[in-house]
Amino acid sequence: MPATVQIASPTGTTTSCCCHDDAAPGLGVSDERWSRTWLKVAIALVIAGQGMIFGLGYNTADPRPEFGTPVYWLLNGGLFLSAVVVMTLLGPPLFAETWQTLRRGRLTVESLFTLTMLGAFGGSLLSTLTGEGNLYYEVVAIVLSIYTIGKTLGARSRQRALEAAQRLRTDFDHAWIAACGPEGRRRVPLAQLKPGQRVLVAPGEPVTVDGHIVRGGGYVAETAINGETEPVRRGVGQEVFAGSYAVDAMLEIEAYGLVGARKLDAILATIESARLRPSRLQAQADRLTRYFVPFVLTVAVGTFLGWSAYVSWQKALFDSMAVLLVACPCALGLATPIAVWTGLMNLSRLGLVCGSGDFLDVMAGARHLVFDKTGTLSGERLSLAAFRVLGGADEQRLRALIEAAERPIRHPVAEPLKELGASPELVAACAVADSQVVPGLGLKAVVNGPDGKVHSLLIGTLELMSEAARAVFNKEAVDFEAKRLVFVSCDGQAAAIIALEEKLRADAEAMIGELRELGTGLAIVSGDPQPRWKDLAGVTVMGGMLPEAKVRFVQELEARHEPVIFIGDGVNDAAAMAVSSGGIAMGAGADLTKAAASAVLAGESLRALPAAIRVCRRIRQAVRGNLVFAFSYNVLGMGLAAAGVLHPVVAALLMLGSSVFVSWRAARSARIEEPAAMIEIDDK
Known part of the structure; x- marks a missing residue:
């Protein structure tokens, strides 16, 4: 649940409880590095396109330019230099990573990329120097571009998550302690404090330690801890945690959890460690490479040794290079990115913006979808459920008085009370003469009403009311089912009971039904110990799920080899997302949550989720x-190349035809087959 609660600071400014979005405009050092990388990739792709045109023309020409002529060297030299340029631009990171993994005795996907690239480059160079065989210099650019794009997207996603975690940690790394002077306190780094010291937190300020309240009491927004947007009352002797905010009262807290020992630090540590782990697709590719690379090398070496006994070493070397070249997964290398990029584009049309192509595989294989309740399946704000007038009060006038009194108040409970549907003319005729927030209880206000009379209002909890009014309210409130009741007393008399509640998103139940049809397991978790709904569309709502409980629940599912997609929106959801196979953050969610997630649901419609699962599958x-x-094609091609019977023209046509076929198949798989649903989602 995002901390979008607006609260007033001591200086009168407005503070947003947990959201942090202060990125400076312009390019930082890291942004410049990413920009340079994408520029290099763009240059490589342009070179690859030109190389494919000239290479295909050369390979299929009959007759070809005569060996040794100026035209021959101009064409071959240009293609050779283009490959060298691309290797200079994009090759060093791949070469360095391959060397490091080989030194550790490991074969990874980098080894396959390097082997494929060197096979294409070596075979083409041999063809250039001998005048025999085909040219595949453009494969160098294609392979390096695919590798660089994948690595860059993954690294950028990890860096954003780590930067968001560090920003949040920085926001909570200082505290106020008592001191001499006009302000009566001073701000110090948490590193200078010791357990047992007391810190002071003013209304609107963050709680930066875990501790017990020893003085003061009022509402505390604990969105980062329990995910609930509604503040809770905290008083002397009760615990508060770093990441929460004091809403309406000065608190004095005895700290027991400082830097490194807070619940907030545990959440951030989980996110950081998870983002540094390799992706699932990377791990799968590495496992495949451990077997495929030795197989290719064995066939290539066997081809050279076998043919050396019958033909010249140049011919044997050319055939072995042809094995390495045909082992290049060009069909797969072109088709997979097409499927991924087309899929990412179509998911964005559904309102689901993905951080990398890994998410497509995770979404397709998800066995469980775990939803946070508040802010995900329900709205972020409380809404008006009922307004009951007591004692024959004038309802329209009373609504106007309440709206006028609450309008200047920055408090989550005040927000729905500012929109009670009173006549704008009546509200405009009201004037607030005096207003006082009573921490943890509500609001006292004196309002000049539209009837020309001065009215005394009490708006809040039962404890704020007179004894006589409490008796009336206790009798009238029996049949209310809403979790939050706001009581209103006007001129000492019980005047109204206002019921506030969470509001379920309009398409939440329809979305749950669609997911069930897809055979996906569903769970709903909430930090609220007594959630508004006990079940939604037949799915039990598990209450009292704090961040560590959500993490344990996800880990238990993952341990049973049941991949989980966690959908949430608050800082308290980020750790669960980090340990799940994939996470989806709501577009209005906290920065840290969106950075930790694999994708962000930018639109409002939850029905994008079942549509996305169908596309990903x-x-x-x-x-x-x-x-x-591609595997069958490569094995067959390697066999023909090793036998020395693969005609150059046939090889070129086979490579072109196979690439076109799998690319068309990949692009077709990523289409969205439900235009009606798309229109409905787009309209919303």
């Missing part, structure tokens, strides 16, 4: 089919 099925095709 089709893409995964197509990619797996293309993998089988």
Whole structure:
């Protein structure tokens, strides 16, 4: 649940409880590095496109330019230099990573990329120097571009998550302690404090330690801890935690949890460690590479040794290089990015913005979707459920008086009371003469009403009311089912009971039904110990789920090899997202949550989720089919190359035809087959 609660600071400014969005405009050092990387990739792709045109023309020409002529060297030299330029621009990180993994005795996907690239480059260079065989210099640019794009997207996603965690940690790394002087306190780094010291927190300020309240009491917004947007009352002897905010009272807190020992630090540490782990697709590719690379090398070496006994070493070397070249997964290398990029684009049309292509595989394989309740399935703000007038009071006038009194108040409970539907003319005729927030209880106000009379209002909890009014309220409130009741006394008399409640998103139940049809397991968790709904569309709502409980629940599912997608919006959801296979953050969620998530639901419609699952499952099925095709194609091609019977023109046509086929199949798999749903989602 995002901390979008607006509260007034001691200086009169407005503070947003947990959101942090102060990124400076312009390019920082890291942004410049990313920009340079994308510029290099763009140059490489342009070179690859030109290389494919000239290379295909050369390979299929009959007759070809005569060996040794100026035209021959101009064409071959230009393609050679283009490959060298791309290797200079994008090759160093790949070469360095390959060398490091080989030194550690490991074969990873970097080894496959390097082997494929060197095979294409070596075979093409041999063809250039001998005048025999085909040219595949453009494969160098394609392979390096695909590798660099994947690595850059993954690194950028990890860096954003780590930067968001660090920003949040910085926001909560100081505290106020008592001191001599006009202000009566001073701000110090948490590192200078010791357990047992007392800190002071003014209304609107963050609580930066875990501790017990020893003086003061009032409402505390604990969104980062329990995910609930509604503040809770905290008083002497009760615990408060770093990441929460004092709403309406000065608190004196005895700290027991400082830097490194707070619940907030545990959440951030979980996120940081999770983002540094390799992705699932990366791990799968590495496992496949451990077997495929030795197989390719064995066939290439065997080809060279076998043919060396019958033909010249140049011919044997060319055939072995042809094995490495045909082992290049060009079909898969083109088709998989097409499927991923097309899928990402179509998911964005649904309102689901993904951080990387890994999310497509995770979404397709998810066995469980775990939803946070407040702010995800329900709205972020409390809404008006009922307004009951007592004692024959004038309802329209009373609504106007309440709206006028609450309008200047910055408090989550005050927000729905500012929109009671009173006549604008009546509200405008009201004038607040005096107003006082009573910490943890409510509001006292004196309002000049539209009837020309001065009215004394009490708006808040039962404890704020007179004994006589409490007796009336206790009798009238019996049949209210809403969790939050606000009592209103006007001129000493019980005047109204206002019921506030969470409001379920309009399409939440329809979305749950669609997910069930897809065979996906569902769970709903809430930090609220007594959630408004006990179940939603037949799914039990698990209450009292604090961040550590959500993490344990997700880990238990993952331990049973049941991949989880966690959908939430608050800082308290970020740790659960980090340990799940994938996470989806709501667009209005906290910065840290969006950074930790695999994707962000930018739109308002939850029905984008089942539509996205269908798209992702089709893409995964197509990619797996293309993998089988590419593997079969590579094995067959390697066999023909090793036998020395693969005609150059046939090889070029096969490579072109297979690439076109799997690319078309990949693009087709990522389409959205439900235009009616798309229109409905877009309209919303």
